[in-house]
Amino acid sequence: MGEGSRNVFWQVGSVSREDREARRGHRGCVLWFTGLSASGKSTLASHVEQRLFDEGYFTYMLDGDNVRHGLCTDLGFSHEDRTENIRRVGEVAKLFAEAGAIVATAFISPYRADRDHVRDLMSRDGDFVEVFVSCPLEVCEHRDPKGLYERARAGEIRDFTGIDAPYELPEAAELVVETQDREISECVDQIIAYLRQHGYIEAAVSRASSLS
Amino acid sequence: MGEGSRNVFWQVGSVSREDREARRGHRGCVLWFTGLSASGKSTLASHVEQRLFDEGYFTYMLDGDNVRHGLCTDLGFSHEDRTENIRRVGEVAKLFAEAGAIVATAFISPYRADRDHVRDLMSRDGDFVEVFVSCPLEVCEHRDPKGLYERARAGEIRDFTGIDAPYELPEAAELVVETQDREISECVDQIIAYLRQHGYIEAAVSRASSLS
Numbered sequence: 222m223g224e225g226s227r228n229v230f231w232q233v234g235s236v237s238r239e240d241r242e243a244r245r246g247h248r249g250c251v252l253w254f255t256g257l258s259a260s261g262k263s264t265l266a267s268h269v270e271q272r273l274f275d276e277g278y279f280t281y282m283l284d285g286d287n288v289r290h291g292l293c294t295d296l297g298f299s300h301e302d303r304t305e306n307i308r309r310v311g312e313v314a315k316l317f318a319e320a321g322a323i324v325a326t327a328f329i330s331p332y333r334a335d336r337d338h339v340r341d342l343m344s345r346d347g348d349f350v351e352v353f354v355s356c357p358l359e360v361c362e363h364r365d366p367k368g369l370y371e372r373a374r375a376g377e378i379r380d381f382t383g384i385d386a387p388y389e390l391p392e393a394a395e396l397v398v399e400t401q402d403r404e405i406s407e408c409v410d411q412i413i414a415y416l417r418q419h420g421y422i423e424a425a426v427s428r429a430s431s432l433s
Numbered sequence: 434m435g436e437g438s439r440n441v442f443w444q445v446g447s448v449s450r451e452d453r454e455a456r457r458g459h460r461g462c463v464l465w466f467t468g469l470s471a472s473g474k475s476t477l478a479s480h481v482e483q484r485l486f487d488e489g490y491f492t493y494m495l496d497g498d499n500v501r502h503g504l505c506t507d508l509g510f511s512h513e514d515r516t517e518n519i520r521r522v523g524e525v526a527k528l529f530a531e532a533g534a535i536v537a538t539a540f541i542s543p544y545r546a547d548r549d550h551v552r553d554l555m556s557r558d559g560d561f562v563e564v565f566v567s568c569p570l571e572v573c574e575h576r577d578p579k580g581l582y583e584r585a586r587a588g589e590i591r592d593f594t595g596i597d598a599p600y601e602l603p604e605a606a607e608l609v610v611e612t613q614d615r616e617i618s619e620c621v622d623q624i625i626a627y628l629r630q631h632g633y634i635e636a637a638v639s640r641a642s643s644l645s
Binding site for chain 2 (some may be wrong): 235236237241243244267271274279281282283285291292309312313315316317319320322342385
């Protein structure tokens with residue numbers, strides 16, 4: 222093989238983020254849901270994902286179910302391990318955003334520095350949309366769908382956020398979504414409205430029909 | 434907030450892999466390119482990605498550029514760190530496949546056990562397509578686009594695959610693509626043909642036009 226043909230062979234042609242976004246008609250970003258256990262992060266994120274999918278957008282969701290048992294299976298819940306967990310999730314979310322997805326992440330992510338680190342990872346302003354899922358501790362503890370608060374109160378679980386580990390409130394979240402005494406559809410509307418107003422997705426609602 | 438409304442609120446509706454694949458008209462999978470440094474993995478993977486993108490498929494590529502400096506920035510090149518690197522890449526590739534993407538990965542991944550581990554991670558038969566990028570060591574060393582072989586021979590880089598670290602040949606790769614003395618388009622054709630024959634993508638070639 223000659224040098225000339227080698228150089229032709231090794232020429233790289235790769236698909237850019239702009240190519241992907243132009244194809245899809247919307248921009249990629251990370252919707253970073255943060256809040257206490259049982260505040261409604263995962264539920265809300267999955268409903269937002271469903272709504273966006275139904276409208277024809279490219280979405281994906283990262284949460285404990287598909288990350289803690291996979292990519293981060295080697296990590297526990299110490300401060301150090303939580304930080305590394307959030308760092309990895311942030312890196313993966315960034316890849317999905319680069320691939321053109323609106324990726325929703327649902328992790329407690331209790332430390333402000335960890336969330337800010339993820340924000341700083343992003344390659345473009347506006348890629349990181351922090352969604353604070355706000356709900357009083359006592360309401361979360363009353364919901365307690367997995368009985369985790371009860372076990373934490375009984376001392377069976379250590380380092381549980383809100384009980385014996387801190388939750389550091391977001392200071393400049395793009396969105397604050399209250400989940401107490403609200404219908405989920407209202408909460409979802411609030412988030413979708415933000416995405417429309419800020420140009421992440423189209424202003425018109427009737428995308429899905431043109432795709433079918 | 435009453436118990437009844439709580440249960441309605443917390444009902445989960447999430448988008449399944451099947452939903453995504455039905456929307457896109459193709460199945461997700463991982464094209465795992467493995468081979469020596471300078472064998473042509475990244476170039477080939479990026480050209481395959483470009484071809485699939487041009488035909489309207491949802492693709493993404495993971496390689497050293499977007500992983501080693503991000504998700505795996507804490508890892509080096511010892512056997513242990515390579516194994517952890519490949520494990521994480523495998524987990525992320527799996528997430529992209531679940532999201533419905535044809536994700537191409539380009540990593541030397543010299544250890545058979547590591548590649549087999551990634552194969553075993555996948556949730557469906559056929560999700561893992563091992564593509565052995567075959568090229569004689571002396572040809573790779575002659576290409577040496579980044580001068581890495583030269584530095585490895587000079588002892589400036591340790592644990593370099595093919596020089597002072599092993600490359601374990603795939604024993605049952607789905608595809609073996611020779612890159613010596615071949616045009617890149619031929620190599621790409623071979624991979625695309627495999628994807629068509631095995632139902633990953635449509636048999637017809639004229640998808641892109643219907644999307645524009």
